[in-house]
Amino acid sequence: MSRWVSGNQFHLLENGEEFFPRVFECIAAARHEVVLETFILFEDKVGEELHAALHQAARRGVQVDMTIDGYGSPDLSPEFISTLTRAGVRVHVFDPGPRLWGWRTNLFRRMHRKIVVVDGERAFVGGINYSADHLADFGPLAKQDYAVEIEGPIVADIHGFVRRALAAGQRNAGAEPPAGLRERFSDRARSLAGAWRGDSIPAPVGEASALFVTRDNRKHTNDIERHYRAALRMARKRVVIANAYFFPGYRLLREMRHAARRGVDVRLILQGEPDMAIVKTAASMLYHHLLDAGVRIYEYCERPLHGKVAVIDDDWATVGSSNLDPLSLSLNLEANVVIRDQAFNSELGARLEALIRNNCKQVTHDSLVEPSWWRTVRSYFVFHLLRRYPAWAGWLPAHTPRITPAGQGLPNSAGPTGRDPEPVSQAKPV
Incomplete structure (x- = not known):
């Protein structure tokens, strides 16, 4: 269950102009670990910049896990993915699905979260995807959106959540979780331990109390x-x-x-x-x-x-x-x-x-x-x-969420560039 945690500090980030540089800066400074979840990742100038930041972090020994949604990010090129995986980035796809007559399947129960956790000490939560349409220079269709940068003890709850979600999704897919994800602690023990790898809970840094609240299709439906x-x-x-x-x-x-x-x-x-x-x-x-x-x-x-x-x-x-x-x-x-x-x-x-x-x-x-x-x-x-x-809504197709390696999760990449024939702005936002 969500719990109020005191001693936190929040920094508001408005639109991609404030969000992307700060996220990429923190990834560049990561020492041990980066965990990232996003609904949409496009192979445009923003996606390429994220690609470079994660690639460089993995090359210097940082453990990097990136989870994308199989419906929201279906068209990344094999080259885009393989360059990351060769560097050591673990790219995961939530509920990948084939196309049917050119249409993306798995319409419902998408992984719509946008979360980043760096070194178990700093987190980002919000609504901003990794796509150029979150920047003003995209033009009239550029999106107005918000995220927060978070420091303090609540980061331990966010970190534990994304690690649990990743391990559970891989188990559901029949995959062996990577080393470091096999331990099964109780929610309470993990909360007390803080970060997944046993690091201490981040020290209080501010006056804000906070709850990290999620929605799923099992225990936390509303x-x-x-x-x-x-x-x-x-x-x-x-x-x-x-x-x-x-x-x-x-x-x-x-x-x-x-x-x-x-x-x-x-x-x-x-x-x-x-x-x-x-x-x-x-x-x-x-x-x-x-x-x-x-x-x-x-x-x-x-x-x-x-x-x-x-x-x-x-x-x-x-x-x-x-x-x-x-x-x-x-x-x-x-x-x-x-x-x-x-x-x-x-x-x-x-x-x-x-x-x-x-x-x-x-x-x-x-x-x-x-x-x-x-x-x-x-x-x-x-x-x-x-x-x-x-x-x-309960009548719509229900399933156990699966997270699979990217090589298995993007079977329908759109050719060598991975791009759809329509403009990026035509992609369905949720």
Whole structure:
């Protein structure tokens, strides 16, 4: 179970301009170990820079484990992978799947986490993938997103989690875990031991308390949503949620409405220029329902919003990979950090306020023009869908997650360059 850990320090990283240089710098300074998980890795300028950083770390003797999702990162070239593995990088693929008539399979229950742990002492958690569309120079389709750099005792929990996930996935695939992953400690013993290899828990470095919260399809099916709901129930002054893919379940939506009705300033920042049209369509189906309760809605219009962050009152915040939609809340494997710290809350809150002030348009009742009969029909449909979709999600294909070596996990690389014929911006983000 997640536990509050005190003595941490968090540094907010906005977009690839802040995130990538810092991650690559820490990998370059790694002494013993780098563990990385990502949903998307593209073979573009960002992917090549990550490739170089991991390659150099492995060449100087650092143990490097990189896990990519078989659906999100299906087209890396054999050369890209083999150069890493020859240097000693252990490249793992989560649930690899073949293509069917050119379409990627394994649509559901993806490994959507974005985590890096360096030497068991420093971690990164957020929503940023390793692709050039997280940089402003990508153009109008560049994504707006966030991550955090973490120091302090909570890093031990993150480190233990990624190591356990890697070992369990390999066992499920029938593979022998690499040396150093065979020990089976209890969760409590591993937590007390700190890092997987027995290193001490990182010393306290700050004032922030934190929870590392994950979602899976076994024991922790609704942990992230549950923490959102609890924070909304406790909110007294303000709630600001910036979320790219917004179609939450009934209970989470109800807590937002209840908070607004008791006088809390509840604001949502959603996509105004979505990377997929259905994203805006789905969210807009909830607008009347939320506006009627007093929730204020803003659409971010500068470029696609990809963030998954929130601040509540003066000291609660969360940053991570989880959207507030059926995929993230009911299917995908996700990871967020929940942070209690006034300084971090103030910084993230200020950046979201600037986003609202400079780059958003407010949605009002007057701006929603639609026939009253359609609104009634749609509201009925949405109400019942929101109540039922968590249960319906359980009917979708369930399986035991597998992690396999990259040579077995990317059978359909797209030729010598590993690139799809369509532009990188056409890849499906989640």
